[in-house]
Amino acid sequence: MELELKRTAETGDINAFYGVVERKPGILKAIEAKDFAETPLHVAASAGNTELAIEILSLKPSFGRKLNPSGYSPLDMALRYGQQETVKQLIKFDPELIGLRSRERKTPLHYAAETDDADLVAEFLVACPTAVKQLTVRGETAVHLAVLKGSTNAFNVLMGWIIRTDNTGILGWKDNRGNTVLHIAAQTGQVEVIERLIKEKVNLHGRNQANQTALDVVSSAEIQNLLRRAGALRSSELLDDLMYKDFLTTHKYKQCRQAARTQVDLDKGIADGARNSFLVATVLIATATFQAVLSPPGGGWLSKEDDTNYINSNPTLPAPPPPPVELYDDVNFEIDMFNFYKFIFLNSITFGSSLGMTFLLMPLSVKVVVRNVCIGGK
Incomplete structure (x- = not known):
């Protein structure tokens, strides 16, 4: 110039x-x-x-x-x-100037967050709401930088904006090293920030690239106790994420994978209203078939020997009159037993099928199915 x-x-x-x-x-x-x-x-x-x-x-x-x-x-x-x-x-x-990325892909909002200028942070957020989602060259949000620099006032303004605009998911975003805002707060010993994040129910078990949770990088016993009371765990105390890879790639779990795929198809292909109707029908069938086993055709499960024992154990009762003589040949007996076994067989198939359909129709998370199968397989 x-x-x-x-x-x-x-x-x-x-x-x-x-x-x-x-x-x-x-x-x-x-x-x-x-x-x-x-x-x-x-x-x-x-x-x-x-x-x-x-x-x-x-x-x-x-x-x-x-x-x-x-x-x-x-x-x-x-x-x-x-x-x-x-x-x-x-x-x-020109409000769009707030979203302009300059050196290190930082925006004016990033700079205001670093320097703890709460007034300008508020001005920038109102003028350009999307600026809160922009990342630096290191993958940092304005919240990352505010916590990293100890900018408490700017952090409080950012938190208020994020909560009011229903953007709390930003608090779980990771930078290029895999660190969340909670990781940085734990490393730098910022108790008030951690308390605020816990209150907003952020994920306490996110892992960075070093496979560390926030509890693994704490800088003081006070913060360790604070995170423990909130339910935080160390990386070594969490289930191994590799189990999902094993589940999806190992031939040993082929049948389990097929079951999981079936569950996914059911979840995708059935609307909630239809699912509820089918569930009611399968439960009613299971109830009816179970009740039929308790009261099978013919009047119960007691044999002649059971009747005799019952009479002998109650001597005070008068002896029942002799039953009328019935003509009951072997052929009729075999037919009745055949019909009885046929009823039990078909009833059992119906009962089992209804239970199986009830299980498949349940809107169970596929992730939970995978986790449970993997845990059982190990």
């Missing part, structure tokens, strides 16, 4: 700025053509010359997204030089 143009940007003289542009019409276009360049907007924003900065941004909107050779945007420069009024006017003119 030419020295004359730079001086007008430093002084904030709008008339002088237009004088340079008038004398040298192609000066701004030449700056715009460069991939990385220090623009007069960078200079004006750094100096806090808000009116000139807005004037330049309205003339050349692309300058708002131009990075200087150090990798910073004009909004970044205003932030780093503490020009808060200029920052507020720039984002009011």
